[in-house]
Amino acid sequence: MSAPWQALQQLASEPFSLRQAFSDDPERAQRFRLNACDIELDYSKNLINSKRWQQLLALAEHSELRQLRSRMAAGEAINHTEQRSVGHMRLRLPDQALTTLEDQAIAEAIRLCRQQMTALVNQLNTQSYLGYKGKPITDLIWVGIGGSLLGPQMACEALSPFNQSPLKLHFAGNIDGAVVHDICKTLNPETCLVVVASKSFGTEETRQNALTLRQWFLDHGADQAAIARHFWATSSNIKAATEFGIVPEHILPMWDWVGGRYSIWSAIGLPLALQLGNAQFDQFLAGAHAMDQHFLQADLSNNMPVVLALLGIWYINGMGCQSQALLPYNHYLRLLPSYVQQLDMESNGKQVDHDGQPLACATAPVIWGDAGTNGQHAYHQLLHQSKLVIPADFILAAKPQHALSDHHLRLAAHCFAQTQALMQGKTIMEAKAECLAQGLSEEQASRLAPHKASPGNKPSNTMLLPELSPFYLGALLALYEHKVFCQGAIWQLNSFDQWGVELGKQLSGPIYQSLNGKSSNFDSSTSALMSSLQRHLTSSKIG
Numbered sequence: 001m002s003a004p005w006q007a008l009q010q011l012a013s014e015p016f017s018l019r020q021a022f023s024d025d026p027e028r029a030q031r032f033r034l035n036a037c038d039i040e041l042d043y044s045k046n047l048i049n050s051k052r053w054q055q056l057l058a059l060a061e062h063s064e065l066r067q068l069r070s071r072m073a074a075g076e077a078i079n080h081t082e083q084r085s086v087g088h089m090r091l092r093l094p095d096q097a098l099t100t101l102e103d104q105a106i107a108e109a110i111r112l113c114r115q116q117m118t119a120l121v122n123q124l125n126t127q128s129y130l131g132y133k134g135k136p137i138t139d140l141i142w143v144g145i146g147g148s149l150l151g152p153q154m155a156c157e158a159l160s161p162f163n164q165s166p167l168k169l170h171f172a173g174n175i176d177g178a179v180v181h182d183i184c185k186t187l188n189p190e191t192c193l194v195v196v197a198s199k200s201f202g203t204e205e206t207r208q209n210a211l212t213l214r215q216w217f218l219d220h221g222a223d224q225a226a227i228a229r230h231f232w233a234t235s236s237n238i239k240a241a242t243e244f245g246i247v248p249e250h251i252l253p254m255w256d257w258v259g260g261r262y263s264i265w266s267a268i269g270l271p272l273a274l275q276l277g278n279a280q281f282d283q284f285l286a287g288a289h290a291m292d293q294h295f296l297q298a299d300l301s302n303n304m305p306v307v308l309a310l311l312g313i314w315y316i317n318g319m320g321c322q323s324q325a326l327l328p329y330n331h332y333l334r335l336l337p338s339y340v341q342q343l344d345m346e347s348n349g350k351q352v353d354h355d356g357q358p359l360a361c362a363t364a365p366v367i368w369g370d371a372g373t374n375g376q377h378a379y380h381q382l383l384h385q386s387k388l389v390i391p392a393d394f395i396l397a398a399k400p401q402h403a404l405s406d407h408h409l410r411l412a413a414h415c416f417a418q419t420q421a422l423m424q425g426k427t428i429m430e431a432k433a434e435c436l437a438q439g440l441s442e443e444q445a446s447r448l449a450p451h452k453a454s455p456g457n458k459p460s461n462t463m464l465l466p467e468l469s470p471f472y473l474g475a476l477l478a479l480y481e482h483k484v485f486c487q488g489a490i491w492q493l494n495s496f497d498q499w500g501v502e503l504g505k506q507l508s509g510p511i512y513q514s515l516n517g518k519s520s521n522f523d524s525s526t527s528a529l530m531s532s533l534q535r536h537l538t539s540s541k542i543g
């Protein structure tokens, strides 16, 4: 392991008390605080001091972060294992700024895509798009998985208070037949539009769900013309989409320079554009663009994505933490942890550097979490008292999207109280004094105090958004994208490929064939599981 990484571990082994740090330095909250695009980040409740922070900044300074950032902004092929450029930032350029792009063919393709999306959104939201029986479309079924689903599903949930669309949205991702079965159960194909969202148009789950939906239409008397009318796609594989039966005018573009998990800003964002209307969708893009500007222009020490990235590196590489909690204190953001899970873990869960050499240190954390306050009655016990150190991001929107102000103040109080409790903990002496004050005897108090004490010194960030609007959601998502980018740059890995997901896909083919009757040789565990499955299916006469 090279010197800077060893230095982190050395520094992390020195004693540090957050409680002490706050009492020693009345300015601490101000010193470790940042504002970008009106999103406030309080990172003072982290296990850092000036010395540690300087070491982390040096790591960023001496890395290729700046060069890689410029190369990404210039549209260079930094995804070198797939020979692709990384251009998702272009997708949120305002219309007038598209003229500044060096590659005007790309600018034109983006303009055209926006026009197609705008037209479709208008047609659907005014319900002038009629189905094969002349009825207006009332439901949109979005078929996709991973990056082609998590973003729109999460964002539609997050911004549901801004819903202006008469259409109901349904998302089909998992190949589990229960998903499509449950969607079809309540709907009439005559009033449904299906969008098959797949950059490759080769993803098994998406194809299977799309085929089942097409059959559902056919079973309801639809002919090929009806299928053509009701099926759209967003894909870069025009050939496969047209072979499926989707007419070219119904194929919204995807490009190889946009990774799936970075594609919410493209036609993959169609459900969100539909829900918000075109003007508010532009605000979503504008928020992300504002964060891009901050990321590209702010110096490293005042750069919010860089700061979040360095804090993550401190915990993973300095302190050996393996997981990171993402805790939105906002009901509408409850799908954010799943979205960031793919963004972070698929981008940086890697084993080799750019040159294919084994990485010397651990990379992406396990991202997990749920909306507060639910977690307080579940896993926060472990956050507070276990020996594990799990850094947590708390996210709160200052203004609620409802009028129940007392609920909101209580929610905010819990959010702040959790970060405070994690930071300061409760000593045995304090716990004992509390017990005595409650009337327990000296002996009872001494016995109970260790159970009630909390070690504290548990790190957290708090992000305060003015409100959960399209603009601030756009900025928040871009913030996490850039955080992941910065970490990948410092770890010197390619954050934009995902070869690790391929092996499981390859192996499922022969297993599926074998379950369908073709014999093959597998390891004994897999063979035994397959036999058991067959036994169950045969005995219940399914399959």
Ligand SMILES: O=P(O)(O)OC[C@H]1O[C@](O)(CO)[C@@H](O)[C@@H]1O
Pocket (backbone or CB within 6 Å): 145, 146, 147, 148, 197, 198, 199, 200, 201, 202, 203, 206, 259, 260, 261, 346, 498, 501
């Ligand atoms: O849009 P596609 O090509 O169907 O891919 C869906 C998802 O599958 C992956 O390629 C791998 O799981 C993701 O990166 C991607 O978001």
